[in-house]
Amino acid sequence: MSRHSVAREASQLDRRLEALNDARELAEGVLPDAALEEVYQLLERASSRRSLSADHTVVGFFGATGSGKSSLFNAVSGAEIATAAARRPTTSEPLAGVWGADGSEPLLDWLEVGNRHHAEPVAGFADEGTGLILLDLPDFDSTRAANREIVERMVGLVDVLVWVLDPQKYADAAVHNDFLAPLSAHGAVTLVVLNQVDRLPERDVQPVLESLKGILARDGLGKVQVLGASALKGTGVDKVRSAIRGVVVQRQALSQRLAADVSRASGQLREAAGAGEAAGVRPASKTRLTDELATAANVPVVVDAVARSYRIESTRRTGWPVTRWLVRFRPDPLRRLNLRSSSPSQLNRTSLPAAGAPERARTDAAVREFADAASAGAPGPWRAAIRGAAREGREALPDALDQAIAGTDLMASRKSWWWGVFNVVQWLALLTVLGGLGWLGGLAGLGYLQLPVPEVPKVEGWPVPTLLIGGGVVLGIFLALTGKFIGSGAARARAARARKRLRAAVGGVARDFVVEPVEIEVSRLASFNAALKVAGGN
Structure with a gap:
């Protein structure tokens, strides 16, 4: 894959991780804390993983007790890295086969894998300069709680997941319901190997593989690569190596794994929140x-x-x-x-x-x-x-x-x-009335004192003082009524x-x-x- 394409994918992943963090922050106080905590842990894992070696692809081998997981791990590695069979009936702690030591130590420290083996190059699989870490992990159906905790932790950390199943328990609900179905978004970084096919009659191998593919399709992993192999006889081991090498060479596993994690987390947030937009304020x-x-x-x-x-x-x-x-x-x-x-x-x-x-x-x-x-x-x-x-x-x-x-x-x-206008006119009207009353009062006083009473001017036969009184009163009442109306x-x-x-x-x-x-x-x-x-x- 070209450096330009790698940079573009990294930029897209940055954008998606930032958007997921934004969604988490926006949902605080709205969605349950448990749902937000899972997203926060994913973001922390993504940040930590991306700060470590991007030149190494971490491939984890997962399987149930008796699936031959460790034997297949050895067969793919080309060396007896994992002690299998009677000497080591179960895997109790992670074991790493490392190709390309430079930069691997901090990554293995973060994975908490102490048992490390620097493997020899394998032609056509892990050549000089290849950055590859294979992990042999505890059985996911172990009765020891500590082993199951390791598996569950590693499921969230490795770049590529190789699920090793056997013909007798390939349809076991434990692996499908607890692990494969929840990781349906991780098909691009998941490989399923049906091991121990040598125990099946040759005519039954293909039908069993088809049956397994059907079950995986129901888990949402219909496009995942399914291979048949026998670690004991070496059948199909080259195909497993080729599938792993293809992922390593493309150098997309880390980005694809994290992108799948982001898709899953965003889906969980969507499920917790529900779909829809608010009508808003109208x-x-x-x-x-x-x-x-x-x-x-x-x-x-x-x-x-x-x-x-x-x-x-x-x-x-x-x-x-x-x-x-x-x-x-x-x-x-x-x-x-x-x-x-x-x-x-x-x-x-x-x-x-x-x-x-x-x-x-x-x-x-x-x-x-x-x-x-x-x-x-x-x-x-x-x-x-x-x-x-x-x-x-x-x-x-x-x-x-x-x-x-x-x-x-x-x-x-x-x-x-x-x-102000009405007030002035009202007072003028009142003064007019008072003037008329004063005039008439003066005339009455002169008459009472037997003094000469001057002739009162008239208008149309009406004495002016009387007109002044009447006009002032009428004007005042008119202004009062008009003022009330206005x-x-x-x-x-x-x-x-x-x-x-x-x-x-x-x-x-x-x-x-x-x-x-x-x-x-x-x-x-x-x-x-x-x-x-x-x-x-x-």
């Missing part, structure tokens, strides 16, 4: 949430108070001066709610009724409805995470809403330009602006306490799925 859902929170926070009460307060203030400033003072006895709705302030930011709390059970229930229902809509389509664990994020700030939500209302500028102290319209307009500002404030609270936490979780799910896709090699 504008309609945010509007609905804001509306419900605004109602629960008594925004309609505040809006009504703004309108009533404006109407009272309009009457006080534009009403008939003779009666407008009576308005002072009417309490200001905004002042009662502690919302009339020239500096809203100075307010800490309103005097609105505290949120009771109905308001809290409405708030919780609104938050739950929003979270359900945003999490629709998400797999179970992520749906729970999204809902949890939405509920996280619910205890602080009522207080935050109250403070948001208290800090909203309701423009309660802002004067309308028409108030004030009602202006009150509605000011209430509408207050409602808009209050909804914006409530929307800000909803964004900070509900929407943004949900959006973060939705985005985390999308990033998790994207990372898993890259990690899976898609």
Whole structure:
């Protein structure tokens, strides 16, 4: 394999490992710790293995008791490295046959293999300069727990797995269910050898191999290479050597093994998480949430108070001066709610009724409805995470809403330009009435004192003082009624602006306490799925 191709594969593997780590980090707090721990251990193994000799391919021989695994190991090695048969009925610790000593020691230390044998070159298999380590491992069906632990550890560490089966137990559920089926993604670095074929009649060898292939296909290893061999007679040993050498020469085993591990781990994460994307936050859902929170926070009460307060203030400033003072006895709705302030930011709390059970229930229902809509389509664990994020700030939500209302500028102290015009005209009208009354009073006083009374000018037969009184009164009443009409319209307009500002404030609270936490979780799910896709090699 060319150096350029090796570098490209290494770069792709880097990208997949990084994506798998990203997926693991994104899933923290969502998926079970056990699933994430397995991924973390894989990443640690991958990092450690890649920091060691890339010039050596580690091939592990796995098999059950009596499968002839050690004998096949010797036959392939071309030397009696492993003591077999009666002198060594079971393999109790790993044993290594090493070709190419340079750089192998740290790798063997990491594998925790102390029993090492530097083997002689084997023509056509392990020549000078070949970096190869063959491991003879304990029997996977050993009754000793320590032996099985070694096998399970080595299954996760070696670059190439050679499974040695025998004609009597090749269909044993232990090897298929516990080892082969879980490693279905590792077909590219797996070799299955049916050993001891010399014990079968020649006519039965091929049917047994076909039967084994069928079982492997059901394990998900339909494309794995299956060979028949006899370590005792040397049958098929060259084919086993050739298959191993082919893997070593291509120098892909390490990358393929790690790539298969990443595929398996990403598949396990996908299985633990489930498939699917969250619907996400929609504008309609945010509007609905804001509306419900605004109602629960008594925004309609505040809006009504703004309108009533404006109407009272309009009457006080534009009403008939003779009666407008009576308005002072009417309490200001905004002042009662502690919302009339020239500096809203100075307010800490309103005097609105505290949120009771109905308001809290409405708030919780609104938050739950929003979270359900945003999490629709998400797999179970992520749906729970999204809902949890939405509920996280619910205890602080009522207080935050109250403070948001208290800090909203309701423009309660802002004067309308028409108030001044109406006020001036009202006082002129009143002065006109007082002028007419004074005129008539002066005339009456002259008459009472028997003094000459001047002729009163008339207009169309109406004395001017009388016209002044009547005109002033009519103008004052007209202005008062007109002011009420204009004030009602202006009150509605000011209430509408207050409602808009209050909804914006409530929307800000909803964004900070509900929407943004949900959006973060939705985005985390999308990033998790994207990372898993890259990690899976898609």
